[in-house]
Amino acid sequence: MTALRCTGLSRSFGALRAVDGVDLTVEPGARHALIGPNGAGKSTLFRLVTGTLKAHTGRVELAGRDVTRLSDVARCRLGMSQTMQHASLFGSMTAAETVALAVARHDGGRISPLPRRRCAVRARADELLAEVGLADRGDVPVPALSHGERKQLEVALALACRPSLLLLDEPAAGMSPAESARLLALLTALPKEITVLFVEHDLDLVFSLADSVTVLHLGRVLLSGKPDEVRSSEAVREAYLGAGRREELFLP
Amino acid sequence: MTAVQAPAVPGGAAAVTPRAPRGRAWIVTVAVVAVLAAVPLFLAPFATTTLTRILVFALFAVSLDLLVGVTGLPSLGHAAYFGAGAYAAGWVSIHLTAQAPVPLLVGAGVGALAAALTGWIAVRSSGVFFLMLTLAIGEVVQQLGNTWESVTGGANGLTGIPSVRVAGAPLANAGFTYWYVLAVFLIGFALVWLVARSPFGAALRGIRDNEPRMRAIGYPTSLYKYAVFVLAGGVAGVAGSLLAAQARFVALPDMGFVTAAFALLAVVIGGAGSLWGACLGAALVILVRDALGPSLGGHGTLVLGAVFVLVVYLLPRGAAGVRLPRGRSS
Numbered sequence: 001m002t003a004l005r006c007t008g009l010s011r012s013f014g015a016l017r018a019v020d021g022v023d024l025t026v027e028p029g030a031r032h033a034l035i036g037p038n039g040a041g042k043s044t045l046f047r048l049v050t051g052t053l054k055a056h057t058g059r060v061e062l063a064g065r066d067v068t069r070l071s072d073v074a075r076c077r078l079g080m081s082q083t084m085q086h087a088s089l090f091g092s093m094t095a096a097e098t099v100a101l102a103v104a105r106h107d108g109g110r111i112s113p114l115p116r117r118r119c120a121v122r123a124r125a126d127e128l129l130a131e132v133g134l135a136d137r138g139d140v141p142v143p144a145l146s147h148g149e150r151k152q153l154e155v156a157l158a159l160a161c162r163p164s165l166l167l168l169d170e171p172a173a174g175m176s177p178a179e180s181a182r183l184l185a186l187l188t189a190l191p192k193e194i195t196v197l198f199v200e201h202d203l204d205l206v207f208s209l210a211d212s213v214t215v216l217h218l219g220r221v222l223l224s225g226k227p228d229e230v231r232s233s234e235a236v237r238e239a240y241l242g243a244g245r246r247e248e249l250f251l252p
Numbered sequence: 253m254t255a256v257q258a259p260a261v262p263g264g265a266a267a268v269t270p271r272a273p274r275g276r277a278w279i280v281t282v283a284v285v286a287v288l289a290a291v292p293l294f295l296a297p298f299a300t301t302t303l304t305r306i307l308v309f310a311l312f313a314v315s316l317d318l319l320v321g322v323t324g325l326p327s328l329g330h331a332a333y334f335g336a337g338a339y340a341a342g343w344v345s346i347h348l349t350a351q352a353p354v355p356l357l358v359g360a361g362v363g364a365l366a367a368a369l370t371g372w373i374a375v376r377s378s379g380v381f382f383l384m385l386t387l388a389i390g391e392v393v394q395q396l397g398n399t400w401e402s403v404t405g406g407a408n409g410l411t412g413i414p415s416v417r418v419a420g421a422p423l424a425n426a427g428f429t430y431w432y433v434l435a436v437f438l439i440g441f442a443l444v445w446l447v448a449r450s451p452f453g454a455a456l457r458g459i460r461d462n463e464p465r466m467r468a469i470g471y472p473t474s475l476y477k478y479a480v481f482v483l484a485g486g487v488a489g490v491a492g493s494l495l496a497a498q499a500r501f502v503a504l505p506d507m508g509f510v511t512a513a514f515a516l517l518a519v520v521i522g523g524a525g526s527l528w529g530a531c532l533g534a535a536l537v538i539l540v541r542d543a544l545g546p547s548l549g550g551h552g553t554l555v556l557g558a559v560f561v562l563v564v565y566l567l568p569r570g571a572a573g574v575r576l577p578r579g580r581s582s
Contacts, residue, residue: 052464076470084468090461101458102469104451113452161469 001064003028003165003195009048009058018044020219029192033206034199036216037240042199043085046169050082051075063164081163085170087150089142095153096138099125102160132156133182148179168198172205184209288434292427300426302543307437308494310534313518314444314527315487321525322448323480324460326383328512329390330488335397335507337363337489339404342413342496352418356436356493363489364482371481375474394508409503416497433494440490445527456480517556521563523570532571
């Protein structure tokens with residue numbers, strides 16, 4: 001069984017076919033990278049997979065189950081969880097409150113309309129914050145966090161949903177090299193039960209984390225395979241740099 | 253976290269410091285309630301009646317603050333449920349019984365039902381679209397009230413509402429009515445305050461801050477918005493039943509645009525999201541409209557307009573924001 005299978009997925013905006021008949025298969029436990037030049041349709045494909053955007057044609061299957069017609073909320077409840085490209089959080093909350101919101105929803109129990117002491121929720125939130133390296137930042141309001149810390153908080157928030165499939169949209173964008181290295185360590189340490197599909201421009205990160213890579217170009221899949229195949233592909237080099245350019249895209 | 257600690261209402265409000273330690277907040281709360289309870293013993297009947305009107309409008313404003321301040325849904329049609337509750341409570345008092353909890357419960361039920369019947373359209377939108385949809389719903393409900401003359405009395409209003417009876421005896425004077433309204437106000441305020449501090453309330457603030465992200469972490473936001481819309485309608489219905497008990501007359505303007513706009517004004521002046529700020533705003537609105545208005549030759553609303561402009565310029569977070577630096581640096 002596959003963790004995620006997309007077949008013939010398409011979406012256009014007016015005359016622009018942002019995603020055009022994409023087939024994508026992600027194996028369980030994979031660290032699958034989605035790369036491609038700007039405008040390749042990576043973000044649109046992500047939004048089709050998470051359900052924030054409806055596909056015009058095609059199917060999305062999550063662990064063998066057809067979720068094409070389900071909303072983003074239902075897909076999240078089935079184990080699909082995401083981080084956003086531009087950290088998108090809650091301006092009036094602290095880091096711990098943010099994570100607690102997702103923990104309360106996914107760790108059983110109703111959302112009570114009356115005040116509760118929620119020691120278990122708070123403890124789990126602190127544990128997740130520690131996991132992403134925000135151990136002592138729980139009581140800091142979100143707007144006071146640095147950009148890198150917000151991206152880390154995004155990851156904690158996504159993990160709090162107890163995902164089986166984790167979708168990361170440019171997790172390292174705007175991060176310092178140190179923050180990026182810490183993120184890589186965190187993602188490498190994730191248990192194999194969590195399948196990861198991620199979009200990333202930082203090709204160093206892609207090739208140190210990914211065990212399979214799909215290259216999108218102009219809304220279509222250019223190539224899908226092992227990192228080494230992608231590295232040596234002439235077509236990928238052309239898509240990124242144009243046919244006339246002979247620079248090395250992937251430094252050895 | 254929206255800091256909501258003490259149900260401060262005019263009288264003792266100046267003493268409230270919302271970020272105070274728990275113990276002090278309780279002391280302030282008890283003091284405010286004690287002062288409010290003692291007021292009819294010292295004030296003239298007219299002043300007591302004005303204070304009663306303030307409490308009625310304050311509970312209505314608090315129910316609206318649950319939508320505007322906590323959930324981020326600015327409504328211009330909330331008076332529809334206030335008016336529906338008032339008409340229902342008045343009608344039941346005239347035709348069935350005025351025995352204490354009955355008009356109240358009927359008002360709450362009808363307010364919630366009206367919100368349930370109309371809210372599902374509104375909660376599918378947000379922001380300006382929500383504002384316009386609720387405005388339209390409010391106008392439609394008011395037209396219904398105008399047309400359904402056999403029940404509402406049409407343009408003449410619903411007259412001859414008997415006073416509420418508690419334990420068999422009618423509330424004979426302004427002081428007893430005040431205590432009845434105060435008791436119901438405190439219960440209603442406590443209910444909204446508890447909901448705002450619950451996990452459900454945290455989810456509502458999440459929706460206010462970032463609805464798409466709430467959906468992405470698995471919250472069915474439309475359902476939550478619908479639930480809080482119905483709850484706010486129910487509390488507005490309770491406030492409406494208090495209006496029927498206090499004024500013993502319900503007219504179409506009570507469910508119309510101007511009443512809804514005044515409530516929104518009260519919430520904004522007081523500081524959206526703090527609940528007790530909405531009470532301060534309601535006090536100001538009622539005082540200017542009813543107490544100050546006559547001495548200005550009926551130009552009370554002009555003063556309200558000026559106050560509103562000043563508040564938006566000087567205190568963008570309302571009265572509640574003055575002592576409460578909620579604006580965390582970003």
